[in-house]
Amino acid sequence: MMIRLRRLRKNEKIREMLNESRIHLSNFVYPLFVVEGNNIKNQIKSMPDVYQMSIDNILKECDNLQNLGISHIILFGIPDIKDSIGSSALSHDSIVAKAVHAIKERFSDMIISVDLCFCEYTDHGHCGILDSNNDVDNDKTLEILAKQAVILASSGADIIAPSAMMDGQIKAIRNALDSNNLTNTLIMSYSTKFASAFYGPFRDVADSTPSFGSRNTYQQNPANRSEAIRESLLDESEGADILMVKPALSYLDIVRDIRENSRLPLAVYNVSGEYAMLKAAKMAKLIDYERALLEMMISFKRAGANIIISYHAKEIANLI
Template identity: 45%
Template sequence: MPNVPTHRPRRNRKSQVIRDMVQETRLTTHDFIYPVFLIEGQSKALEIHSMPGIYRFTADRLIDEIGRCVELGIKSFAPFPAINDSLKDRLAQESKNPEGLYLRTVADIKRQFPDIAIMTDVAMDPYSSDGHDGIVDVDSGEILNDASLEVLGQMALAQARAGADIIGPSDMMDGRVAWIRDVLDSNGFSHVSIMSYTAKYASAFYGPFRDALDSAPKRGDKKTYQMNYANRLEALRELALDEAEGADMVMIKPALSYLDIIREVKNATNLPVTAYNISGEYAMVKAAAQNGWIDGEKAMMEVLTSIKRAGADAILTYFAPDAAEVLRRG
């Protein structure tokens, strides 16, 4: 008689009840931060061609969308503004305007939904006539790191005044976490958190997001401040700096091609780790599902579970409402 195995892992897979009992990673709606897009106007929801099912909302319709998502159990949101070109300049001055689209809407959301968490974005590119995350030197085209910190600090302060719970510096300027922390603390906003984009890679998967905001660089690229996707240890160096500068949470962006980085960072810090399941990752699943090549719902849940399994405590994802519907069905 041939030798038979003594250890049989399949015993823990033999029924759905047992598989559920021993499941190691579980998604809930508490894991999700939903990025949403904001435009000027009234009563509009314009679908983004490269992101099926995702819309740019006017403020009134965004309030409706947030209300719908709250009913699904989603309690955290990250709004991003599409600013009219006429309001853009090289110093991103519109980012500090309390009556402007973004800050006005953040304040309104917080008034109507005081119990949700709003994470705001700190970077110059939505407001910059150059389309970069920092100030561009007019002669050399260099992104001026230290000069940009003043703009970013004032942007963060304006967002805190509008009601932001979490400030998300996505710009990747050196030293910006310490700078923003000092600005917030010295102006009475020590209670406002910073979720640093700790490892933000120069990725080809950002394209649909830039379509949504019309925020692509007018010249050059972002590789002098976003990270080389071939690098792993660099993420740990950025992590050490962000921890020392006062970050409350750290983020990896993108998520799906960087699961190893999420795990490396999770193993190296006691801070909460978040990951951004970005627009291109979302679009690939949606496009393949629309073509009948994959089961989109199953692929969505597999992707999100893999990001959490890798070590993410929270996930920024455009799938949030769809995934919440699946979780509600059980």
């Protein structure tokens, strides 16, 4: 048997034929960060090759993505004005709603997911409305999450991606969408989102660092495996169409656990800290960057992910 295995490994074409896990551009979602204004393209120091862009440059980027073969994006908005309840997200003139409409007008076949949260829109940086104790009020936040979901779906978003980690958010959003005849809008839930140290660079690009405290009370404890599985299965029971684990690299065991317990499509978010670390290793010439990048992507697929949200997507397009 060992001789036969060695023979299989020696032939590159046979090795390729027998690959158990493969990556394809259709697996990838590319994050974009949209700001108000025109001709804006702000480089993010902690995330090489990632930018905040105005809608005109977002449209140019979508054209570039389609030429590369990438047809799915996820949008994050950075508004000019923030307040205690994130009211700038609750209007058809919100920056993301305007961006969705503009993209769909120009690129009708682009799949648009929209991040659904309030951390970018509130002046305190938390993911919803605060109560008198400065804790997030879960039930009041559900109301504005549902309203934001209806606005973005009405603007043309194909997939709503709630990331606020409020209890009952999937049920509330699903009911709101169905009540407004938006039954074909999918929900890709950040169903198992950990309170992670790997989000730091994202908070630079999204301008979403909390002004006090942390999000530990509503994001997942990194130590809790069983709870992580339950969270995703609960979102499935409430009507999620796609589940997600975030971050990806440090939680591949959770990805595999959820894959073995659910038949829903499963996404991973290859987050900003993971991206920045690999880029730093490349700049320091510590690794074979392209091989390491592909190896990382294969690990996500091998663990059970169908969808990979990654800032590396354009690089992957050029490699494969």
